[in-house]
Amino acid sequence: MRVLIVGAGSAGSVLAERLSAEEGVQVTVLEVGPGPDDPRVAAQIQDALRLPIGAASSVVHRYRAALTDDPVRHAHIMRGAVVGGSGAVNGGYFCRALPTDVDAWEIPGWAWDDVLPHFRAIETDLDFDTPVHGTDGPITVRRVPEFDGCTAVFVQAARDAGFGWVEDLNGATVDRPVPSGVGAVPLNIDGGTRVGPGGAYLAPAAGRPNLNVLTGTRVLRLEFSGTRVSGVVCVGPDGPVTLSADRVVLCAGAIETARLLQLSGVGPQRVLRAAGVETHLDLPVGVDTIDHPEWVLPVSWPPTHGVPPLEAVLTTDDGIEIRPYTVGFEAMMTGGRHDPTDQPHLGVTLMRPQSRGRVSITSADPDAAPLIEYRYDSAPGDVDRLRAGTQLASELAGSTVQSDSSWATSQHLCGTAKMGEVVDERCRVFGVDNLWVVDGSILPDIPSRGPHATIVMAGHRAAEFVSATR
Secondary structure (H helix, E strand, O other), X not given: OEEEEEOOOHHHHHHHHHHHOOOOOXXXXXXXXXXXXXXXXXXXXXXXXXXXXXXXXXXXXXXXXXXXXOOEEEEEEEEEOOOOHXXXXXXXXXXXXXXXXXXXXXXXXXXXXXXXXXXXXXXXXXXXXXXXXXXXXXXEEEOOOOOOHHHHHHHHHHHHOOOOEOOOXXXXXXXXXXXXXXXXXXXXXXXXXXXXXXXXXXXXXXXXXXXXXXXXXXXXXXXXXXXXXXXXXXXXXOEEEEEEOOEEEEOOXXXXXXXXXXXXXXXXXXXXXXXXXXXXXXXXXXXXXXXXXXXXXXXXXXXXXXXXXXXXXXXXXXXXXEEEEOOOHHHHHHOOOOOOOOOOEEEEEEOOOOOOEEXXXXXXXXXXXXXXXXXXXXXXXXXHHHHHHHHHHHHHHHHHEOOOOEEEEOOOOEOOOXXXXXXXXXXXXXXXXXXXXXXXXXXOOOOOOOOHHHHHHHHHHHHXXXXXXX
């Protein structure tokens, strides 16, 4: 059986390793970005103390997006374009979805009891050896044992304000939920190096004769034969090529998976018609997308040197997560600390938002940028809760607050091809015989934590659905 996986990101890397472990399965992974042997890559993605997402980065795609409608506020959002995907360029935050998040999906086969074994299988937690934690998975998880600098100041301010200490943010069970409070972030960082899915899963499997990773290869559209996808049209280092397969799995991330489906005629008919694309399947791709809106509050706390960008968070009962970022944005991205105005800041983030956005193609041209609209201000209750969270953050920071807060995003876009709407509970696209989606696109709702660990879990969970033996 030949399997084509489009995207070597957080889910695709895990899926490729698991499927290629099966006898009789030939796996080809198509990745638009460079591989780990590219000399530009290692220096950018191995250092977990910075985020290689600035304008000079060669391992990300940058997209222009509208955060709000009235007034329109634009921002650039970044997605990893490298083997390992966004998991190779993020801050190492590896918090799981909560049991209440997963059970609220009400998707057969995706209850908490179904996914917990997969959360355990992907990790080795070096701090906790309990039934909810993994002890022999490829991804190392640990927490900063002691804080100093701005993180220590923030944690102490939260404790002084009456918030309790949360021992384990990944320790929730159905019967024992994690309380609100301040706690150390589970990080997939070991010795200052990211331990992402690309390095932890795909790299060790790279020598298998039945696994082929084609980097620098961009997929333009799916090839249909009736209701069956027969392969993909792509452009690689040697020019255009059409690759055929028995099974095709889209793991290109919430933006690129949605764009590829729509360019191939799978999406809302009104969007496709306006873009000049013939409709194969009228499905709600790119509709009601979800992300975590964030307000940024600059503070004059001293930056913390030689540590990850985020070491601890405060969570509240009303769904706010306050993040004390250890350095300024420029220092996060470049490692440079020369600008005295580039200071630490607090991120006030709404983790259970009601606002919904959309991702739409505007042309049949695959080079045309997609339209990304977050519509964060479309739910008045969200704005009220962000305002209240910012007031709390200001009280914790006191006189160190430098200016008013500003709109931002957590860069956690999910739900562009939701389970139950675009794909079934086994991640198969409705109406297509051999097409799956396995990445953040399929999440029915965004988790109450950053989604990276949940997306990695989904890649591990979905392998049995794509498998030839199931």
